[in-house]
Amino acid sequence: MAVIVALGAFLMTLAGGWTAQRVTDRRHLVLGLAGGLMLGVVGLDLLPESLNAAGRPVFGVPLALLLFVAGFLVAHVVERLLAVRHAAHGAENGAGSGADGGRVPQVGLTAAAAMVGHSLADGVALGAAFQVGGGMGVAVALAVITHDFADGFNTYTLTRLYGNDRRKALLMLFADAAAPVVGAASTLLFTLPEEPLGAYLGFFGGALLYLAAAEILPEAHHRHPALSTLMCTVGGVAGIWLVVGIAE
Template identity: 30%
Template sequence: MATVMAVSLLAGLATVGGALITLLWGGAAKRVLAWMLGLAAGAMLGVAGLDLLPSAWRLGGPWHLATGLVSGLGLVWLIGRRLEAGEKGDRLARVGYLVAAGIALHDLPEGIAIAAGYAAAPTLGWVIAVAIGFHNIPEGMAMAAPMLLGGQRAGRILSTAWLVSLVTPLGAGLGFLLVGISAHFIAYLLALAGGAMLYIALWELWPQGRREGSSLALRGGLAGLLLVLLLTLLE
């Protein structure tokens, strides 16, 4: 179990790596705002559409996909209402925290998947962890970009990424405790996370990016989508 927890923690820490990339490369310059928001939206759309929702369909079929999707949309809408703020910088920071919540929802079933794969064959557990780690890099970038552009300090961004990264080993621990966990339940969790990411990308990140510059947001969105597609093909 210790090995699985360590492996899942490393996969989760890729989120911190993605946040670091944004902090070192992005900056808060006005000219990169639209592009970075578009990149974050494209990455989250890619993760939801290419990974989470298809996996939910395979594991649980249309019912669990639909109920999880609606639950995720509603949950993030409620969280967004609680975090709502008036200032522009606050709005961007709020989007960043919504992204963090969506990633955390996503990482829980992924941690369970690492434990399940390791229980079947240790090599499989490692393969799943590496794939999840690759996906966590653009997710960390998607989380950090609006927080940075919303005026959040680097220390706060990294501490948030660190907390989110701990959800993956938490899921792995749950996976070991609940070895016989229902595939339908995992499908529901994946669809819930997918719904959360769709809401964040389409109703938070993308509109904000378009307000700052629609052509740059579109280019960033395509770059984020292509990045996730490339990582998916490399799995």
């Protein structure tokens, strides 16, 4: 049953990516919405789930929050290291920062790969929920399928934002779409402990928040500081809130 439900997540992810690539003439609105969706997923979905699953304290701080901060810092460090390497390589070859404003394609691919990992965890969580019972499985299925639209949207947007071509963005999108199916199928072979999954969600949430706050939203408002862009961001957060509320 979990694998069949995961096929719905597959289609929803593709729908999100298709939407992202079809509105390229309104790129600032796409980025504003993506930033809102990412903020909503982190604050209203990933972080609460991680606190519930891996909330034991380490030196007075819940493990999930420590890993959340660690994920934010790791994303920042990785981006800075790649940017420095990219700049040095460009200087050696007499190249400037380029039309992408110095953005490093590897960062976009790394971020998209993290989204694929998150979708894989979604599939595992879906399978684990059906192991617990039908009611739990339906609740998790609703959450996974609805927010996978945001996952597909963000995977395609992140890959393209950092200067990767459309082919690579589509490959990452299809990988993200297939990941829940693979994750759900894997639970036919084992039972996943709750705490490691919660720890992963906390770490990934921190990395995703960095990308939203430091890259996506500033880029959205850089050339088009319009009210419509801001409303797309608020709408993205509100949409995830609605999804979480319905799932509960």
